[in-house]
Amino acid sequence: LLTALAASSGPLxxxxxxxxxxxxxxxxAELGAAARLDRFFVFSLDQGTRERPGGPxxxxxxxxxxARARYHAAVGxxxxxxxxxxxxxxQAAAAxxxxxxxxxxxxxxxxxxxxxxxxxxxxxxxxxxxxVALLKTRESERVKMEFLANVSHExxxxxxxxxxxxxxxxxxxxxxxxxxxACCQASFALEPGEVVAGTDSCPTCGAVAGFAAVETVxxxxxxxxxxxxxxxxxxxxxxLLSVVNDILDASRLEAGRVELHEERVELATVVDDVSxxxxxxxxxxxxxxxxxxxxxxxxxxxxxxxxxxxxxxxxGNAIKFSHPGGRVTLQVECPEDAVRFVIADxxxxxxxxxxxxxxxxxxxxxxxxxxxxGGSGLGLAITRQLVLLHQGRxxxxxxxxxxxxxxxxxxxxxxxxxxxxxxxxxxx
Amino acid sequence: MKPIAPTGARPPARDLGRRxxxxxxxxxxxxxxxxxxxxxxxxxxxxxSTDREACDLVRARGSELYAVLMDIELKNSRLNxxxxxxxxxxxxxxxxxxxxxxxxxxxxxxxxxxxxxYGGRYREEELLSVGGNKxxxxxxxxxxxxxxxxxxxxxxxxxxx
Numbered sequence: 001l002l003t004a005l006a007a008s009s010g011p012l013x014x015x016x017x018x019x020x021x022x023x024x025x026x027x028x029a030e031l032g033a034a035a036r037l038d039r040f041f042v043f044s045l046d047q048g049t050r051e052r053p054g055g056p057x058x059x060x061x062x063x064x065x066x067a068r069a070r071y072h073a074a075v076g077x078x079x080x081x082x083x084x085x086x087x088x089x090x091q092a093a094a095a096x097x098x099x100x101x102x103x104x105x106x107x108x109x110x111x112x113x114x115x116x117x118x119x120x121x122x123x124x125x126x127x128x129x130x131x132v133a134l135l136k137t138r139e140s141e142r143v144k145m146e147f148l149a150n151v152s153h154e155x156x157x158x159x160x161x162x163x164x165x166x167x168x169x170x171x172x173x174x175x176x177x178x179x180x181x182a183c184c185q186a187s188f189a190l191e192p193g194e195v196v197a198g199t200d201s202c203p204t205c206g207a208v209a210g211f212a213a214v215e216t217v218x219x220x221x222x223x224x225x226x227x228x229x230x231x232x233x234x235x236x237x238x239x240l241l242s243v244v245n246d247i248l249d250a251s252r253l254e255a256g257r258v259e260l261h262e263e264r265v266e267l268a269t270v271v272d273d274v275s276x277x278x279x280x281x282x283x284x285x286x287x288x289x290x291x292x293x294x295x296x297x298x299x300x301x302x303x304x305x306x307x308x309x310x311x312x313x314x315x316g317n318a319i320k321f322s323h324p325g326g327r328v329t330l331q332v333e334c335p336e337d338a339v340r341f342v343i344a345d346x347x348x349x350x351x352x353x354x355x356x357x358x359x360x361x362x363x364x365x366x367x368x369x370x371x372x373x374g375g376s377g378l379g380l381a382i383t384r385q386l387v388l389l390h391q392g393r394x395x396x397x398x399x400x401x402x403x404x405x406x407x408x409x410x411x412x413x414x415x416x417x418x419x420x421x422x423x424x425x426x427x428x
Numbered sequence: 429m430k431p432i433a434p435t436g437a438r439p440p441a442r443d444l445g446r447r448x449x450x451x452x453x454x455x456x457x458x459x460x461x462x463x464x465x466x467x468x469x470x471x472x473x474x475x476x477s478t479d480r481e482a483c484d485l486v487r488a489r490g491s492e493l494y495a496v497l498m499d500i501e502l503k504n505s506r507l508n509x510x511x512x513x514x515x516x517x518x519x520x521x522x523x524x525x526x527x528x529x530x531x532x533x534x535x536x537x538x539x540x541x542x543x544x545x546y547g548g549r550y551r552e553e554e555l556l557s558v559g560g561n562k563x564x565x566x567x568x569x570x571x572x573x574x575x576x577x578x579x580x581x582x583x584x585x586x587x588x589x
Contacts, residue, residue, distance in 0.1 A: 153501075159567040
């Protein structure tokens with residue numbers, strides 16, 4: 001019976017196993033519609049007889065298309081059926097509504113779960129993509145560094161011969177005694193028997209102290225031209241080497257592969273290193289190089305080699321872009337908790353519009369400058385990166401034609417280092 | 429007194445009577461040539477182009493060595509400069525020792541200076557940890573190299589390894 005009932009269609013199917021009388025069916029259908037029930041069944045398992053009323057009716061309600069509920073109620077007689085059904089249906093509708101809401105709630109929760117799962121899936125996919133991308137980046141970074149190391153090797157190997165063989169040949173030329181100015185590094189050949197006194201001043205830079213202190217030998221003699229050619233090869237080889245070093249340095253700095261070897265550094269030793277490196281260049285160009293005299297108490301926490309590199313780059317530029325006879329100065333100022341290097345020249349100057357660009361890689365003010373003034377165009381980019389590694393800053397003040405002044409300010413004791421990316425680089 | 433163009437200062441000449449013995453392991457012919465020219469006048473130079481030649485020379489004259497100059501990447505060799513250094517220091521695991529490297533006289537004290545053109549590929553700390561004493565980069569600055577060899581000897585006397 002139950003199966004038969006369930007299989008039948010229509011709003012009201014059966015009561016007491018028989019088709020419900022049409023008026024009653026219509027009323028029940030109305031009740032059902034009011035209670036928003038799609039289908040319901042009323043039946044009784046005990047049909048009873050004429051003399052004896054049947055057992056309690058069982059009402060089965062099916063509401064909505066998805067929500068299901070079974071509602072049992074005892075109905076004594078036919079006359080009680082309708083009001084009883086009315087109450088029943090109202091309650092059943094409420095129950096069904098609740099069930100529906102509950103179902104919706106469940107669905108909502110499930111769909112939320114699904115959304116969260118989907119989102120989590122997307123996120124983990126994104127994470128995975130990122131990891132893959134990172135690995136790819138690391139891999140390409142590694143390949144790049146490997147390539148650089150190979151390029152370095154291929155460039156340095158021939159330079160070893162280019163620089164050292166002619167330099168060795170120069171050793172065979174007769175040498176004359178000479179003195180070198182401790183200030184500007186200019187060399188002067190001594191006539192036989194000529195003696196330089198400690199009170200003599202240097203003809204190039206005018207310094208007195210230390211001028212006679214350095215005695216050296218300088219190669220001279222015939223054939224002079226051969227000697228000059230050899231010197232040119234050595235000089236050009238060294239220049240090429242400096243360009244190679246700049247390119248490799250800039251690449252490593254950009255990849256975050258340079259690590260500072262920080263220690264307490266006496267500024268005087270840095271200035272000594274700088275003087276040795278650029279003194280001769282200034283003298284050659286007929287420039288007056290003015291370096292500060294510092295006492296041992298003036299120190300800075302940093303990488304001695306890299307600090308010197310910063311100053312050599314800036315002084316080298318100052319010398320390169322100066323007019324002959326001009327003056328290049330390095331001053332050291334000590335504002336609180338910092339050291340400020342001031343590098344000033346009286347050279348060609350830099351237009352305000354160009355002042356930010358010159359710190360970018362491979363830039364001189366215009367393409368023509370690179371050809372006119374030589375150099376890799378990387379010096380300032382390297383300088384800025386090295387200053388940033390020291391947690392300092394670099395800036396300049398300049399006007400076209402009025403010379404340039406560069407400022408480098410470094411903290412005496414840098415704060416805790418923020419993560420330096422990449423593996424530590426080695427000495428080269 | 430007249431101004432002259434400056435050039436590199438020449439390292440002080442060494443006593444020509446008794447020259448110290450230096451072994452240079454270097455696969456690149458041009459680099460061996462440069463070393464012969466620039467070190468040959470101050471040192472008695474032994475040149476090896478492979479690990480095998482290096483071992484033969486060490487077996488023959490290891491006890492007289494003043495210093496070893498060691499290229500790192502070696503063509504036509506089974507061991508690179510780092511492994512060869514380990515071998516000379518007796519730190520190479522036995523299964524890695526090639527037949528021509530057996531029974532070498534130990535060189536615990538002779539300074540070994542790495543000479544490499546691979547800027548940045550090798551870290552000096554790493555090279556010192558395998559028994560090296562110094563990393564010199566190519567192109568070689570021979571003033572620096574001479575100073576380094578002298579310094580390594582001074583350090584050796586001060587603090588035996």
